[in-house]
Amino acid sequence: MTAVLVIEDDDRIRLALLLALEEEGYTAYGAATAEEGLRRQRENRADNVLVDLMLPGLDGFECIRQMRRDDDVPIVVVSARDDTHDIVAALEAGADDYLVKPVAIKELSARLRALRRRGRTLVAPVPAQVFGDLEISPDAGEVRRAGQRVAVTRTEFRLLCELAEHAGRVLSRQQLLQRVWGYDTGDERLVDVHVGRLRQKIEADPANPRHLVTLRGLGYKLQR
Amino acid sequence: MTAVLVIEDDDRIRLALLLALEEEGYTAYGAATAEEGLRRQRENRADNVLVDLMLPGLDGFECIRQMRRDDDVPIVVVSARDDTHDIVAALEAGADDYLVKPVAIKELSARLRALRRRGRTLVAPVPAQVFGDLEISPDAGEVRRAGQRVAVTRTEFRLLCELAEHAGRVLSRQQLLQRVWGYDTGDERLVDVHVGRLRQKIEADPANPRHLVTLRGLGYKLQR
DNA sequence: CGTTTTCATGACAGTTGTGTGACAAAACCC
DNA sequence: GGGTTTTGTCACACAACTGTCATGAAAACG
Numbered sequence: 001m002t003a004v005l006v007i008e009d010d011d012r013i014r015l016a017l018l019l020a021l022e023e024e025g026y027t028a029y030g031a032a033t034a035e036e037g038l039r040r041q042r043e044n045r046a047d048n049v050l051v052d053l054m055l056p057g058l059d060g061f062e063c064i065r066q067m068r069r070d071d072d073v074p075i076v077v078v079s080a081r082d083d084t085h086d087i088v089a090a091l092e093a094g095a096d097d098y099l100v101k102p103v104a105i106k107e108l109s110a111r112l113r114a115l116r117r118r119g120r121t122l123v124a125p126v127p128a129q130v131f132g133d134l135e136i137s138p139d140a141g142e143v144r145r146a147g148q149r150v151a152v153t154r155t156e157f158r159l160l161c162e163l164a165e166h167a168g169r170v171l172s173r174q175q176l177l178q179r180v181w182g183y184d185t186g187d188e189r190l191v192d193v194h195v196g197r198l199r200q201k202i203e204a205d206p207a208n209p210r211h212l213v214t215l216r217g218l219g220y221k222l223q224r
Numbered sequence: 225m226t227a228v229l230v231i232e233d234d235d236r237i238r239l240a241l242l243l244a245l246e247e248e249g250y251t252a253y254g255a256a257t258a259e260e261g262l263r264r265q266r267e268n269r270a271d272n273v274l275v276d277l278m279l280p281g282l283d284g285f286e287c288i289r290q291m292r293r294d295d296d297v298p299i300v301v302v303s304a305r306d307d308t309h310d311i312v313a314a315l316e317a318g319a320d321d322y323l324v325k326p327v328a329i330k331e332l333s334a335r336l337r338a339l340r341r342r343g344r345t346l347v348a349p350v351p352a353q354v355f356g357d358l359e360i361s362p363d364a365g366e367v368r369r370a371g372q373r374v375a376v377t378r379t380e381f382r383l384l385c386e387l388a389e390h391a392g393r394v395l396s397r398q399q400l401l402q403r404v405w406g407y408d409t410g411d412e413r414l415v416d417v418h419v420g421r422l423r424q425k426i427e428a429d430p431a432n433p434r435h436l437v438t439l440r441g442l443g444y445k446l447q448r
Numbered sequence: 449c450g451t452t453t454t455c456a457t458g459a460c461a462g463t464t465g466t467g468t469g470a471c472a473a474a475a476c477c478c
Numbered sequence: 479g480g481g482t483t484t485t486g487t488c489a490c491a492c493a494a495c496t497g498t499c500a501t502g503a504a505a506a507c508g
Contacts, residue, residue, distance in 0.1 A: 002408075084328040084330060084331045087328075087331045087334065087335075088330050088331055088334040091331075091334040091335060091337070091338045092334060095338070096338055097321070097338075104311075106312050107311045107312055107315075110311065110312040110315040110316060111315060113315070113408065114315045114319070114320055114321075139392070139393045139394070140392050140393055140394060140445065141394040141439040141442045141443075141445065153440065153441065153494080153495060153496085154440060154441030154442060154465095154495080155441075155495080155496070156495095157441075157442075186497095187497080187498075189455090189497090189498080189499090190496090190497060190498085192454095192455060192456065192457090193456090193457080193496090193497075193498085194496090194497095195456090196455090196456055196457060197457095199456095200457095206456095207456090214454095214455070214456090216453095216454065216455075216504095216505070216506080217453090217454075217506090377483080377484055377485080378484085379484080379485070380484095411486080411487075411488095413466090413486095413487080413488085414485090414486060414487080416465095416466065416467070416468090417467090417468085417485090417486075417487085418485085418486095419467090420466095420467060420468065423467095431467090438465095438466070438467090440465065440466075440494070440495080441464090441465070441494095441495085449508100450507105450508095451506100451507080451508085452505105452506080452507075452508100453504105453505085453506070453507085454503105454504080454505075454506085455502105455503085455504075455505090456501105456502090456503075456504090457500100457501090457502090457503100458499105458500095458501090459498105459499090459500090459501105460497105460498090460499090461496100461497095461498090462495105462496085462497090462498100463494105463495080463496070463497095464493105464494085464495070464496085465492105465493090465494075465495085466491105466492090466493080466494090467490105467491090467492085467493100468489100468490090468491090468492105469488105469489095469490095470487105470488085470489090470490105471486105471487085471488085472485100472486090472487085472488105473484105473485080473486080473487095474483100474484080474485070474486090475482100475483080475484070475485085476481105476482080476483070476484080477480105477481085477482075477483090478479105478480095478481085478482095
């Protein structure tokens with residue numbers, strides 16, 4: 001199922017777009033401001049983003065720039081103005097396509113498909129993160145200890161990446177459940193179990209972990 | 225240097241586009257018919273192709289379809305008609321963008337840039353890639369193991385090239401489906417089957433692959 | 449020092465992911 | 479047109495992984 005996020009302040013237009021997109025078989029949801037749109041996209045990544053340029057507060061250009069900082073999602077601008085400067089500026093900001101209102105839903109749908117066909121760029125390789133003798137490369141799906149490849153499972157890998165991303169900071173079990181498993185609620189012991197298994201694999205002495213440490217009452221953190 | 229091929233029958237418009245593109249720093253060359261355009265693109269791959277829809281003989285849609293059969297180059301349609309049906313049909317045929325004449329050269333340039341940023345970088349002749357005893361020459365369409373030529377099918381070859389292009393990085397089944405088969409959605413098991421067949425051919429011990437490895441829960445990757 | 453809370457870990461059963469052989473449809477090639 | 483190759487679907491088997499639970503150790507608390 002393909003999810004589309006529509007960032008548009010005009011309620012009528014936004015709802016019309018959402019309905020039309022659902023008609024076309026997409027899962028669509030909206031945001032009335034750039035800030036809300038950015039937040040929703042962070043929390044729940046859509047496969048495509050539609051954004052209006054004229055937004056109250058943060059405008060569309062800035063919205064695109066900020067979203068581009070950590071997201072490769074194809075962004076389509078839907079604007080009322082057919083102005084070359086706007087088009088160029090939007091594409092410069094990181095948009096992938098530009099449509100002028102009123103948009104024909106069939107055209108929109110075809111363009112979304114064309115964009116997805118081309119797929120995510122895959123260009124920027126993520127450098128491996130190093131924690132002492134521990135090495136994590138999300139790109140290669142690999143974990144190494146002292147240069148030796150260590151086999152970790154998908155869940156363990158995600159957990160490790162999450163901890164690595166916030167290296168040095170404590171993450172509560174609740175946060176980890178949320179970020180790694182997507183559980184809003186659940187047994188926190190689950191995290192313990194996976195941390196334990198991870199330690200067996202990545203720590204020289206699993207009983208006295210040096211990298212993946214427990215902060216009693218708080219959670220876990222990964223340190224150098 | 226970025227090369228652009230302009231397929232457009234109207235001499236005046238073609239020359240104007242070529243001049244404007246060179247002004248923008250591109251290397252640009254033209255073709256007056258679809259047939260000529262296809263031939264030139266086969267002989268000498270441009271990084272971007274601009275196509276007019278109204279062409280004598282083979283029309284633009286057919287031109288795009290034929291070019292798409294064995295080329296991933298970003299194709300931009302430049303048409304006089306601002307008609308949703310045309311737009312949709314062109315995108316369906318495999319175009320990546322659609323501009324209505326008269327085009328603003330700055331906009332065109334920005335769109336070309338956006339396309340390339342997103343698009344694959346299948347530029348220039350690709351040198352043979354070597355993975356231990358495995359050798360892949362995308363240009364020659366050949367695979368060798370220990371110097372011996374190995375017969376692989378077209379699909380297997382594309383799959384292998386895709387993996388080789390991102391050597392060392394995991395590609396999910398979804399990404400492979402999209403990049404090798406062009407499927408937006410589909411049965412991921414299909415990838416397994418072809419990976420399996422490929423292993424039979426390129427791995428010394430297919431049951432214990434050394435190059436084409438599985439990353440459980442993540443996908444496949446090709447490594448040295 | 450005893451009690452309570454928090455955490456580590458081994459065992460286990462259910463679930464999921466992957467490899468593979470068989471087969472039919474489609475494409476290709478004389 | 480008939481035979482061959484290639485492709486995609488399916489089903490099954492097996493291995494790997496996940497989440498739950500129980501138990502006991504360690505730390506915090508009073």
